Amino acid sequence: MTIREIAQLAGVSNAAVSRYLNGGYVSGEKKERIKKVIQETGYQPSMQARTLRTKKACLVGVVVPKINSESISRVTEGVGQVLSERGYHMLLASTDNQADKEVMYMKIFENYPVDGIILIGTMITAQHRKFLKESRVPVVVIGQYTRLANCVYHDDYGAGKAMGRAVGRALALYPEGRAAYIGVTREDKAAGAAREDGFCAGLKAEGQELEEEYRRVSRFRMEAGYEAAMDLLKKKDDIVIISCATDTIAAGAMEAILDYRKENGPEKESDTDGSKRYRFGNSPVKVTGFGDNQFLKAVTGGIPTVHFAYKTSGIKGAELLLDVVEKEERIPVEMKLGFQFVEAPGWSGGQQAE
């Protein structure tokens, strides 16, 4: 069904139909005829051809590392909100945490085309840089800092440091206890390098140290967190706190701790008394995370974590993007968003919620 067929059926020119569709000048009578024909035929104009002509698709593409993530869904929620308010629709592409796929999907979006691209970034490789420099559609990066595009990111270092300090203080209650850290690849400047460096800085500020044998690198998956935590528990018997770079990893670590305790004999005493006790085989190892995952909080009562304004970063990112798409705003913007430390109920008192 093409516009010309509609025009013929309605006995008008194709231009008239086009104008009808786009709110131009059409006399009342013809308007009726056209309307009727469109009704009957169920005609829908081809975005395809329209976009070829107008260079405008009212679509923005969002590239995400994975689908099944609370933090990412909070970002896309913010993005989607702004987009729909301003008459755009959102298409998503998931890369399954493969950085090269990020570039591939951005290219697909670029010449599909969409009006703008939002990248929820994991790492900025040479490929990324090349694309960002050459892209013919505007891009904004969320979650990573880059000077090659407008970006909005979070204070991961500050968050890490706050967590490091909190852990350092908690550690003071366990004279011989140590903290461990399960991070993610440092190629991820935000969730990898910044959080870990901040964490170490925070620990140091409290007079603690994080040695190499107390560190692990995990993928962004619960299973990977499980493995890393289990390995730590087996190798080091003085760990009393395991801090993780994400709440998802923390969930895996919690599972590992449950299993570890199951294997290494049942608990002999309730934990409720002992804030001064530390682990030698069976005491309560505590876990911290980043991201303020609500699901985790609901079923566990909560662990110490950091709340990032993910939805806000989505909103700001989308606004930035549309500003350059529509108003051709040319001034580069880098936006850094703060964080909020989230304490766990009863945690600093020594007990983690059951």
Next chain:
Amino acid sequence: MTIREIAQLAGVSNAAVSRYLNGGYVSGEKKERIKKVIQETGYQPSMQARTLRTKKACLVGVVVPKINSESISRVTEGVGQVLSERGYHMLLASTDNQADKEVMYMKIFENYPVDGIILIGTMITAQHRKFLKESRVPVVVIGQYTRLANCVYHDDYGAGKAMGRAVGRALALYPEGRAAYIGVTREDKAAGAAREDGFCAGLKAEGQELEEEYRRVSRFRMEAGYEAAMDLLKKKDDIVIISCATDTIAAGAMEAILDYRKENGPEKESDTDGSKRYRFGNSPVKVTGFGDNQFLKAVTGGIPTVHFAYKTSGIKGAELLLDVVEKEERIPVEMKLGFQFVEAPGWSGGQQAE
């Protein structure tokens, strides 16, 4: 950068460039010149125009109700796997559980266009039916039964019944205890009607009944599960099991139970002894779900739930779709996938993992 500019720079015709790009006849020498120019300019052909010509985008659109869901991500994982094996890419659109948006995004995909659409369905409205009948691109529906398109769905009724029987048997240990059910809208034939009806049938088979005051309807969100469960706990003091239509809702219910117990005085006894005890204000209310959420299992140790072959349904759905896209397969297919009941460790013995 258009194909014509490349042609000029290479000193050939646009047709030659087009052939070069699509593997047609080009002499070795020209091939080199074209290759060089494309390298230098970083030219990328417009899918846009190409698709307008060829009617083929090597793209399929997947419409999902929400992003942040383990079950949905398992489906899209399966879909993405098949697609990428066969040279297609996957674009996602999330509807935030609004059925009308499902149709809207299918229309966007239809005339964007993509080669095929996969709908992870929540409900089939009149709008949906209209679209499925008239769509010019093939659609397969995953998760719901429909005769208007190829579909692959799960045995939700059977799963519900299995759960109903299990709950019924567990209930026998609590002479005066009752089960409650938190469902979702019955407009969702699969997760709503089928699971609930199956559940009731299963209960009945064990000689139990599910009265109206023991039912609630929730949205697909943890918070909604929390509210529903809290309401049940407050209104009925003989509930010992709350069965939920999804694991996400179950997580909310678990949180509600934690909170409820916190408010209504601390536990006086350990739960470990008492399989015969039932709740009067403070005993262990148990929760069941559907979907086999791994995150939930990790942090809680697991609740009774049902495993659906979500990834498989994604794989099968994508294969079905590509068969009609590529081979123009015309025989309608309806595929029903079974389920697997997942017991909770130590549950039937009366104790839920802490």
Next chain:
DNA sequence: CTGTTAGCGCATTCAG
């Protein structure tokens, strides 16, 4: 207000 016309960037005839 209306119809005619000229492309948008590309793939594909069809003559060379």
Next chain:
DNA sequence: CTGAATGCGCTAACAG
């Protein structure tokens, strides 16, 4: 093998 010409479906001048 190659290039010129045609049109995919639509919108935006433009001349009525």
